[in-house]
Amino acid sequence: MASLYLLIPITILLLLIAVGVYFWAVKSGQYDDLDGEAERILFDDEPEGEDKQ
Template identity: 75%
Template sequence: MESLYLLIPIALVFVAIAIKVLFWAVKSGQYDDLDTEAHRILFDDIKPRQPRRDSEGEAEQDAQRRESDS
């Protein structure tokens, strides 16, 4: 019974802290847009890099270099 005199105030302090954190999260906009973050994982952000070719002659030169190396 005597332990309840200690545990009840501690529990009330934890509840008060949890409520304060909840109101802070709502006030700061943590729950404003829940759908965007849920859908973001479905789409790729980074596009794969493809080699750039400035001209067709450069591609032919690369092919010739590969042939001469092997």
């Protein structure tokens, strides 16, 4: 049981990292468009004949 004294601080550290990453993700706009991003992956990246006009 004494291992709890080590494991719990590690949990809290991981927790802090998780919160930090989440805040960064929110700030960088990853949650702004919940409808579009889900489908974007399904489209081919480039249409045929990619030339600048």
